Amino acid sequence: MCSVEQKPVFKELSADDPEPQVTEIESLCVNCHSNGITRLLLTKIPYYKNVVIMSFSCEECGYENNEIQPGGAFAELGVRWKLRVENQIDLNRQVVKSDYTSVKIPEVDFEIPAQSQKGEVTTVEGVISRAIHGLTQDQEARRAQHPEAAEQIEAFVVRLEALKTLERPWTLELEDISGNCFVENPEAPRRDPRCDRTDFKRTKQQDHTLGIFTHEEVDDSQESKPSIISDMLLSPADPSVGSFDQLAKDEVLQFRTNCPDCNAPADTNMKLTAIPHFKEVVIMATVCEACGHRTNEVKSGGGIEDKGVRFEVRVASKDDFSRDILKAETCSMRVPELELEAGGRALGGRFTTAEGLLRATARQLGGAPGLVGDAPALAAGGLDRVVNMLDEVLEGKRAVTIVLDDPAGNSYVQSLNDDPVVPDDGLKITRYERTFEQNEELGLNDMKVEDYEES
Numbered sequence: 001m002c003s004v005e006q007k008p009v010f011k012e013l014s015a016d017d018p019e020p021q022v023t024e025i026e027s028l029c030v031n032c033h034s035n036g037i038t039r040l041l042l043t044k045i046p047y048y049k050n051v052v053i054m055s056f057s058c059e060e061c062g063y064e065n066n067e068i069q070p071g072g073a074f075a076e077l078g079v080r081w082k083l084r085v086e087n088q089i090d091l092n093r094q095v096v097k098s099d100y101t102s103v104k105i106p107e108v109d110f111e112i113p114a115q116s117q118k119g120e121v122t123t124v125e126g127v128i129s130r131a132i133h134g135l136t137q138d139q140e141a142r143r144a145q146h147p148e149a150a151e152q153i154e155a156f157v158v159r160l161e162a163l164k165t166l167e168r169p170w171t172l173e174l175e176d177i178s179g180n181c182f183v184e185n186p187e188a189p190r191r192d193p194r195c196d197r198t199d200f201k202r203t204k205q206q207d208h209t210l211g212i213f214t215h216e217e218v219d220d221s222q223e224s225k226p227s228i229i230s231d232m233l234l235s236p237a238d239p240s241v242g243s244f245d246q247l248a249k250d251e252v253l254q255f256r257t258n259c260p261d262c263n264a265p266a267d268t269n270m271k272l273t274a275i276p277h278f279k280e281v282v283i284m285a286t287v288c289e290a291c292g293h294r295t296n297e298v299k300s301g302g303g304i305e306d307k308g309v310r311f312e313v314r315v316a317s318k319d320d321f322s323r324d325i326l327k328a329e330t331c332s333m334r335v336p337e338l339e340l341e342a343g344g345r346a347l348g349g350r351f352t353t354a355e356g357l358l359r360a361t362a363r364q365l366g367g368a369p370g371l372v373g374d375a376p377a378l379a380a381g382g383l384d385r386v387v388n389m390l391d392e393v394l395e396g397k398r399a400v401t402i403v404l405d406d407p408a409g410n411s412y413v414q415s416l417n418d419d420p421v422v423p424d425d426g427l428k429i430t431r432y433e434r435t436f437e438q439n440e441e442l443g444l445n446d447m448k449v450e451d452y453e454e455s
Contacts (some may be wrong), residue, residue, distance in 0.1 A: 185338025
């Protein structure tokens, strides 16, 4: 059998690349109905994700069109962004919109429905400018045929133009059921004072809009295929073991997947293990031979706890660095002394130590755009200052408190006492009742009471 070298599907965009792998397709021009050329480029935006860039040009009439599409899978949850626009910095915030992003400005009763515009990377001011351009596109013909409608549109355009002058604050609301929407935080790594992000569980109708269906929603012929495919993809790392049930007996299962970085074929190892005095968790590790990407992920093996949990961990000595920590995806992290806050999905789910958690934070911030570009965070001395302070913490020169807040209750911090169940002096554990918003984010408000009790 001949071996074929696996190459990344999505390559970093570089001027030195001799083969940018651009695909050209002859396409119909929607403006003059002649044949033009569509160019497709699969690449990745640094610090964001894989994307497909599409560019169309027509030599007959000069018409051009550019689009951007996500090159990865849909996120597990939808996302809502609510931004309070108060100054020029807010107008200059970068915004990533997908095809499924809806835009609302309540102050002027303005809304752009989802799937009415193509995905783009723009700014808050760019969102308004594109809306104004779309409304005024056919004004000349509209004034001749429908003068009253033209006057109404002109009056509304004046209201949109007033938003860019910031005579008074206004609100920009974005909702994306695919989860592929983003609003820049100029105050990073501190919490954004004027923008709130909320994740939500998609409804069944929204899943269908994205083309996501469960096995029960497909016919019998299609329903039998996933089990056959899963038997082919999921297999024990040890060929002598032939059942998924062996996963609970310290066996490692291996299945084929795609690299999350370059999309090349890769192997993921999965193992179920029990953390003493806590619960069972699923540990997954992926290694890509094409680009060298490595990722580790931890998932809770049980359901959502009846209460949320908050850990306050004091890191002041070498012993504190070795404290085991299980951070779930639903767990947010805060370091008050550094004015640093990170959402649950910023670092993902991982089983590590206090030192490993701080090093992962420093590594992620060290490669952030604000340190290598002209982002506002660099001018304000935000990211680089926090990275320097994190280095001081790792060197033992500064003591900090790590606050881990998990509404799902699936996170764990080791106690350094002889009795591992009793917290030590450097650890404070608080259990609390979840709010309605937290239950909605976890998808519990749509569950029946008996289903919640079973979980």
